[in-house]
Amino acid sequence: MKLQERDIYLDTLSREDCKTLWNDFEYDFAHPTEELSLGHSDEKANEWFDEIQKLQGNSNVRLGIFKNDGTVIGDVALQNIDRINRKCSIGMGIAKIENRSKGYGYQAAMLIINYGFKYLGFERIEANTLDVNIGAQKSLEKCGFTLEGRERKSIYLNAQMHDRLNYAILKEEFGVIGYVGF
Numbered sequence: 491m492k493l494q495e496r497d498i499y500l501d502t503l504s505r506e507d508c509k510t511l512w513n514d515f516e517y518d519f520a521h522p523t524e525e526l527s528l529g530h531s532d533e534k535a536n537e538w539f540d541e542i543q544k545l546q547g548n549s550n551v552r553l554g555i556f557k558n559d560g561t562v563i564g565d566v567a568l569q570n571i572d573r574i575n576r577k578c579s580i581g582m583g584i585a586k587i588e589n590r591s592k593g594y595g596y597q598a599a600m601l602i603i604n605y606g607f608k609y610l611g612f613e614r615i616e617a618n619t620l621d622v623n624i625g626a627q628k629s630l631e632k633c634g635f636t637l638e639g640r641e642r643k644s645i646y647l648n649a650q651m652h653d654r655l656n657y658a659i660l661k662e663e664f665g666v667i668g669y670v671g672f
Contacts, residue, residue, distance in 0.1 A: 495597040514585040577614035
């Protein structure tokens with residue numbers, strides 16, 4: 491499955507793509523969004539690939555984010571799929587700092603959200619981010635997500651407590667922002 495946007499496309503991740511993302515990941519000390527994890531290895535990348543394959547189509551739909559030249563730069567997923575209640579959450583990561591804040595994440599999010607609403611029949615897509623992740627907040631709001639709540643001091647990260655922000659977008663709201671998609 492390949493979903494095309496202006497600067498990027500989404501496609502299936504291979505084992506080699508997972509190794510590339512695993513090895514290319516750069517921790518952003520200025521804008522932390524997760525714990526610093528040292529000792530990444532090819533074995534862990536293989537475990538991640540195996541986990542993706544195990545969950546793919548059941549509880550997750552995870553695709554690679556590729557620049558139009560074929561370079562893998564990240565991944566995006568519809569996860570925690572709840573088919574009974576027709577909802578899921580979205581998650582994303584861009585490996586290298588130089589590829590962040592360039593619009594690639596926004597394009598990837600719009601593609602996967604459109605896919606979730608149009609082809610998987612979801613009615614609601616949720617997202618969580620930290621209070622310090624201003625880039626994710628701006629991107630979610632640009633995609634049409636609404637801030638629904640704040641879990642105060644719910645995440646301990648780098649010796650500090652942070653709020654978790656809860657966002658969601660409904661199918662009918664996504665149509666309002668005018669995304670035509672593929």
